[in-house]
Amino acid sequence: xxxxxxxxxxxxxxxxxxxxxxxxxxxxxxxxxxxxxxxxxxxxxxxxxxxxxxxxxxxxxxxxxxxxxxxxxxxxxxxxxxxxxxxxxxxxxxxxxxxxxxxxxxxxxxxxxxxxxxxxxxxxxxxxxxxxxxxxxxxxxxxxxxxxxxxxxxxxxxxxxxxxxxxxxxxxxxxxxxxxxxxxxxxxxxxxxxxxxxxxxxxxxxxxxxxxxxxxxxxxxxxxxxxxxxxxxxxxxxxxxxxxxxxxxxxxxxxxxxxxxxxxxxxxxxxxxxxxxxxxxxxxxxxxxxxxxxxxxxxxxxxxxxxxxxxxxxxxxxxxxxxxxxxxxxxxxxxxx
Amino acid sequence: xxxxxxxxxxxxxxxxxxxxxxxxxxxxxxxxxxxxxxxxxxxxxxxxxxxxxxxxxxxxxxxxxxxxxxxxxxxxxxxxxxxxxxxxxxxxxxxxxxxxxxxxxxxxxxxxxxxxxxxxxxxxxxxxxxxxxxxxxxxxxxxxxxxxxxxxxxxxxxxxxxxxxxxxxxxxxxxxxxxxxxxxxxxxxxxxxxxxxxxxxxxxxxxxxxxxxxxxxxxxxxxxxxxxxxxxxxxxxxxxxxxxxxxxxxxxxxxx
Numbered sequence: 001x002x003x004x005x006x007x008x009x010x011x012x013x014x015x016x017x018x019x020x021x022x023x024x025x026x027x028x029x030x031x032x033x034x035x036x037x038x039x040x041x042x043x044x045x046x047x048x049x050x051x052x053x054x055x056x057x058x059x060x061x062x063x064x065x066x067x068x069x070x071x072x073x074x075x076x077x078x079x080x081x082x083x084x085x086x087x088x089x090x091x092x093x094x095x096x097x098x099x100x101x102x103x104x105x106x107x108x109x110x111x112x113x114x115x116x117x118x119x120x121x122x123x124x125x126x127x128x129x130x131x132x133x134x135x136x137x138x139x140x141x142x143x144x145x146x147x148x149x150x151x152x153x154x155x156x157x158x159x160x161x162x163x164x165x166x167x168x169x170x171x172x173x174x175x176x177x178x179x180x181x182x183x184x185x186x187x188x189x190x191x192x193x194x195x196x197x198x199x200x201x202x203x204x205x206x207x208x209x210x211x212x213x214x215x216x217x218x219x220x221x222x223x224x225x226x227x228x229x230x231x232x233x234x235x236x237x238x239x240x241x242x243x244x245x246x247x248x249x250x251x252x253x254x255x256x257x258x259x260x261x262x263x264x265x266x267x268x269x270x271x272x273x274x275x276x277x278x279x280x281x282x283x284x285x286x287x288x289x290x291x292x293x294x295x296x297x298x299x300x301x302x303x304x305x306x307x308x309x310x311x312x313x314x315x316x317x318x319x320x321x322x323x324x325x326x327x328x329x330x331x332x333x334x335x336x337x
Numbered sequence: 338x339x340x341x342x343x344x345x346x347x348x349x350x351x352x353x354x355x356x357x358x359x360x361x362x363x364x365x366x367x368x369x370x371x372x373x374x375x376x377x378x379x380x381x382x383x384x385x386x387x388x389x390x391x392x393x394x395x396x397x398x399x400x401x402x403x404x405x406x407x408x409x410x411x412x413x414x415x416x417x418x419x420x421x422x423x424x425x426x427x428x429x430x431x432x433x434x435x436x437x438x439x440x441x442x443x444x445x446x447x448x449x450x451x452x453x454x455x456x457x458x459x460x461x462x463x464x465x466x467x468x469x470x471x472x473x474x475x476x477x478x479x480x481x482x483x484x485x486x487x488x489x490x491x492x493x494x495x496x497x498x499x500x501x502x503x504x505x506x507x508x509x510x511x512x513x514x515x516x517x518x519x520x521x522x523x524x525x526x527x528x529x530x531x532x533x534x535x536x537x538x539x540x541x542x543x544x545x546x547x548x549x550x551x552x553x554x555x556x557x558x559x560x561x562x563x564x565x566x567x568x569x570x571x572x573x574x575x576x577x578x579x580x581x582x583x584x585x586x587x588x589x590x591x592x593x
Binding site: 085 | 494495497498499500501502503504505506508509512513516517519
């Protein structure tokens, strides 16, 4: 393991257990206040753990006795805001980490120019940060982070501050640069998690509640947050051999090779949900209706359904309407809770 | 302006007039025909030279002592930082004469430190060094105050980014923190130079008024006021020009 974080911050009620393998990219996802920033601060060295330890490549960075300052950790953070030094030009910014590591000026200049060229930024080398667009500035920040050649790259929502139309190009470049690098990316975007990360760890209330390969976590979510991120309905219940029986007594048809009478999770897409007549399906109350492409997303207490406009209109759906929801067994993914 | 009642212009105008009128009145009394001769008299020249010398030295001392102080005050969250700030700013509100007395009891012949310096053959009180000490004492808060404000406004995010890129604290200081606050450092230095140039009370108390050694411009003006009013006005006019230049320098950004 390259990074091992087993540490707690008592006053924030955070207790984390994370590992990142060499060359792997881990996505940290979770609602606001789940502890993602705390995790990054512990790793970057802007926060001391109250117990436990942080280590990188077997070297202890922080524990009860040890404290390695941020500049000595070979860990570089890329924040949502590029934080380019305003008193330096673009080239000067990219040269900064090289010069800080003692690379002679001419070498530093050559290598910085190479990093800029890699990102297609050579034309901007002489600009001042104030003369760059948001997307350009963030790409310069990436070039600068890569020039630092860190053992671990921390990406804190690197696309959050960008226009929606520059994000895809940047994601594509990040994807290329993260290949083979050890990195942690904090994101709210399911595309980032799938495209950039090998594994996903879901944080809730200061704990890791789910982790695994990105596709696995997102297709078989174990937490409400991961389900919402993946756009899936998630229900807890008990597999009785034919159906998933929910806590409220309702049930879902499903197919599964789980042993009967085990606690199970079932995930299904909102678009697989149908409205059925009273007496069948799960009774729910409509909470909200929102446009969703050419469909209408109907949210109830715990489930979402994507219905056609015609369906929604024909049934006069409005907040407060009683509905009955059903889903076919083939559309339900069932797995051990 | 549209949100203000019109009558506010009257007291505002009176306020501006109150500041400008005395300056105009003084400028009107300058004997232009003898202006050059008044400024180049031996006593005027030596006061000018001494003032320039000591004020520049004081400004440099303010930078050497004030920059580290401002950094600590802006970045430390240790207990006692608030108290330290209050102490450093005391010379700003303390009557300069009191500052002079305090300096005398610290560096004078019988003073806390002066007594030991005396043994080493160093005499500070009533020397040019005393002038520099008095000026630095009163001017230091100007630099600390303006630099600390700028450091707080700049925040620590650039410093954190620099550390995360592998820069050691000393390099962060010289290559990120100080360049970022350079404009405030320059205007703070100019302000402390101006304050040093105008120093009177602490200087006359702690350094005395020996021509060529401790008699700076303000002291010379005060003495000439009785014996040679024309020379006093001419020298005052020079100090006023310096003050205007300082304001333009220190506030150039704000005006632009």
